[in-house]
Amino acid sequence: GAGVSQSPSNKVTEKGKDVELRCDPISGHTALYWYRQRLGQGLEFLIYFQGNSAPDKSGLPSDRFSAERTGESVSTLTIQRTQQEDSAVYLCASSLRGLSSYEQYFGPGTRLTVT
Template identity: 95%
Template sequence: GAGVSQSPSNKVTEKGKDVELRCDPISGHTALYWYRQSLGQGLEFLIYFQGNSAPDKSGLPSDRFSAERTGGSVSTLTIQRTQQEDSAVYLCASSLRGASYNEQFFGPGTRLTVL
């Protein structure tokens, strides 16, 4: 079946603009994660959706970042008033229920460049 897809694959924006990044998880996966990976760095947790529970937003670096998940499926990560330090690859992952027993399947990522 289809894997996790993300769009756009690349996004170049100017400082101060808002951007929206989209993630389509694997069908039937109730858990969805957003991570940020700066050049040569590890995976920085941003936000986690699990079923109908309130999302864990503890990793969002500032109030410029927000995410929603509609209908338990597609998720959108929004960055308002982008800054140059927001430049990174944003990865989305999904898993069947929570990750304790189930591997995360990662999408190809969106490379964001803020000029």
């Protein structure tokens, strides 16, 4: 079946603009995660959804970052007033259940470049 998909694959934006990144999880997966990977670094956790609620938003770096999820489906990560330090690959993952050792399946990522 289809894996996790993300769009756009690449996004170049000017500093100060807002961007919206989209994630389509695997059908039936209740848990959805957003991670960020800056150049040469590991993945940083941003936010976790169980269904459409977000019990853990501890990784969001500032109030410019927000995310929402529709039911157990699509999620969007919004970054307002983008800054150059927001440049990174944003990865989405989904798993059958959250808070457990279920495998997380990753999408291909969105590469965001803020100029």
